[in-house]
Amino acid sequence: MxxxxxxxxxxxxxxxxxxxxxxxxxxxxxxxxxxxxxxxxxxxxxxxxxxxxxxxxxxEDLVLIDRHGALVAERIAASPAERPLVGRIGGALIDSVAALTGGGHGDDLTADERFLLARLQLMISTPALRAKHLDNHYALQQAIVDALGDDATDPDAAFHVRAAASACLAALHTALVRWAEDDGRTELPELVTKALAAAFGERIVDTPR
Missing domain, CATH: 1.10.10.60 (Homeodomain-like)
Incomplete structure (x- = not known):
């Protein structure tokens, strides 16, 4: 037992x-x-x-701690290895955000979405949390590198993965800020998809996951 x-x-x-x-x-x-x-x-x-x-x-951890890193790592590990690196990371970010939210927007936000929205708005409006949020960024980046395993075994490959992860996380951050400033009026996975498409092109995010 x-x-x-x-x-x-x-x-x-x-x-x-x-x-x-x-x-x-x-x-x-x-x-x-x-x-x-x-x-x-x-x-x-x-x-x-x-x-x-x-x-x-x-x-600060009372606001910042979440399970996003674990979800992203799970999605990356389950993604096709032949898919372009940015597509694997971007697809995992979209899927993990969808798992954390219920697809609502505006007045129809789920309890989980309202909680996430409140956390994001606190991070944006509180200087101490904005500074500490960078640690979360690095932790999520490392979770992505770890999840890719053999794709990041040597220094050059790890550098390539970290660069791709940072670029994808920058797009994610832009989408999260827009969602928080908009009070959740647009579905968050949609905003993340648009941000990734703006950074890397429609083909990257349209590739089947």
């Missing part, structure tokens, strides 16, 4: 993390990031400040 116990512990940990983050984003949005303390978040979530720090080592 140890595997079952480990799974249950992981599920409880993930549920606690989601609960804490949901309250944190809500309080930061209502009161302001700087005006809200970790103790405030802990009280709202019904846990101790130590529990908050166990799941989120820094206050």
């Amino acid at each position: 140890p595997d079952q116990h480990s799974t249950l512990r992981a599920q409880r940990r993930a549920e606690t993390q989601r609960l804490i983050q949901a309250h944190a984003v809500r309080l930061f949005t209502e009161r302001g990031y700087d005006a809200t303390t970790v103790t405030d978040v802990a009280e709202a979530a019904g846990v101790s400040p130590m529990t908050v720090y166990r799941h989120f080592p820094t206050k």
